[in-house]
Amino acid sequence: MQAFLIELIDEVGDLARIANVIAGKQINITGFSGASRGAGGTAVVTVADNDVTELEQTLQGIPVGYREYELVEITFEDHVGALAAKADLLANAGVSIEAAIPTCTNANDIVINFAVSDPDAARQALQ
Amino acid sequence: MHAFLIELENQVGELARITEAIAAKDINITGFSGSTCGDGGTILVLTDDDASTKAALQGVGCSFSEQEIVEVTLQHVPGTLAKAARRLAEAGVNIDAAVPTGMDENGAVVVGFVTNDPAKTRSILSTAGSAAG
Numbered sequence: 001m002q003a004f005l006i007e008l009i010d011e012v013g014d015l016a017r018i019a020n021v022i023a024g025k026q027i028n029i030t031g032f033s034g035a036s037r038g039a040g041g042t043a044v045v046t047v048a049d050n051d052v053t054e055l056e057q058t059l060q061g062i063p064v065g066y067r068e069y070e071l072v073e074i075t076f077e078d079h080v081g082a083l084a085a086k087a088d089l090l091a092n093a094g095v096s097i098e099a100a101i102p103t104c105t106n107a108n109d110i111v112i113n114f115a116v117s118d119p120d121a122a123r124q125a126l127q
Numbered sequence: 128m129h130a131f132l133i134e135l136e137n138q139v140g141e142l143a144r145i146t147e148a149i150a151a152k153d154i155n156i157t158g159f160s161g162s163t164c165g166d167g168g169t170i171l172v173l174t175d176d177d178a179s180t181k182a183a184l185q186g187v188g189c190s191f192s193e194q195e196i197v198e199v200t201l202q203h204v205p206g207t208l209a210k211a212a213r214r215l216a217e218a219g220v221n222i223d224a225a226v227p228t229g230m231d232e233n234g235a236v237v238v239g240f241v242t243n244d245p246a247k248t249r250s251i252l253s254t255a256g257s258a259a260g
Contacts, residue, residue: 005162010223013216019209028205032238033160035132035169035224042162081150083159084143091140099162100170102227112159 001073002052003031003115005099006043007065010036015043018064025058027051031113033101044099046071046113069098069115072122076110086126090116093125130158130196130241131172131180132224133189137163142170148187152179158239160226171224171241195245198228199252200235208238214251220244 008014015034022029022045031046047055059066076082090097096117103111116122135141142161149156149172158173174180177193184191201207215222224241231237242248 007164010221012219012221013213015222016209016212016216019212023206023209026205028203029208031227032208033162033171033224033226034222035160035162035164035171036222037134037164037167037169040164041169041223042164044160044162078155078157080153080155081147083156084146084150087143087146091143094139096137096139097142097161097163098168100160102158102160110159 001046001049001071001113003069003071003099003101003113004045004055004059005067005069005115006045006059008034008041008043010039010041018043018062021062022055022058025054027055027058031101031103042099044101044115046101067098070119071113071115072119073103073111073113074126076112078108078110089125090122093121095122095125128173128196128198129177129193130224130226130239131174131184131191131193132241133170133172133184133191135168135170135189137166137168141168145170145184145187145189148183149174149180152183154179154183158226158228169224171226173226173228194223194241196239196241197245197248197252198237198239200231200237202235211252215242215248218247218251220247220251
């Protein structure tokens with residue numbers, strides 16, 4: 001699965017501007033998170049595999065910066081320290097985390113997709 | 128419910144440093160998202176103990192804010208996020224962060240929004256129907 005990290009300006013309506021363009025192409029956003037920082041911010045968007053090319057073309061057609069990453073799915077048990085332990089494994093392997101987006105939660109586990117600098121190294125570190 | 132928006136450097140080990148500090152206080156992280164932006168990044172963290180989380184973050188010396196999070200149910204079809212974002216924009220509400228927090232029994236997605244005006248956000252997006260248009 002791919003994630004798109006879309007650069008936004010931290011001002012009213014910028015998320016709406018991008019989301020409306022995506023919706024106008026009938027692309028369903030399957031995952032979303034985002035946060036501002038200073039004068040900017042980043043929205044993290046995932047779509048179904050068969051919509052990836054359409055989303056790439058859509059974003060290339062509007063004035064917005066974006067980066068595309070392969071996602072690594074990590075399952076956490078719901079207890080204290082679970083995220084810290086996984087983050088520590090990635091850090092020790094020299095893997096930089098670019099974004100994280102939760103995908104589902106059940107009774108015992110939390111699943112988070114990570115966009116990282118080196119997906120293969122991340123998977124190996126987490127084995 | 129409150130969310131912690133924590134500013135990090137965009138470098139290896141920053142997430143580990145912060146989450147280890149939270150875990151060391153026996154605080155459970157119940158929700159999480161984040162993204163880089165230039166040479167920095169922001170993570171959004173939900174926990175089972177807001178007061179202790181605040182103390183832990185103050186102890187680790189990072190920049191953060193504690194903000195109310197408003198949960199909104201969005202139908203899982205094209206355009207619902209766009210409509211919600213447009214309604215907030217038209218009301219002059221600025222979105223600082225967003226994180227999916229779950230799904231309801233009908234398969235709709237629950238998204239938590241952190242904004243500059245939680246009361247107005249709640250009023251505008253108070254029902255799934257209004258958000259889905």
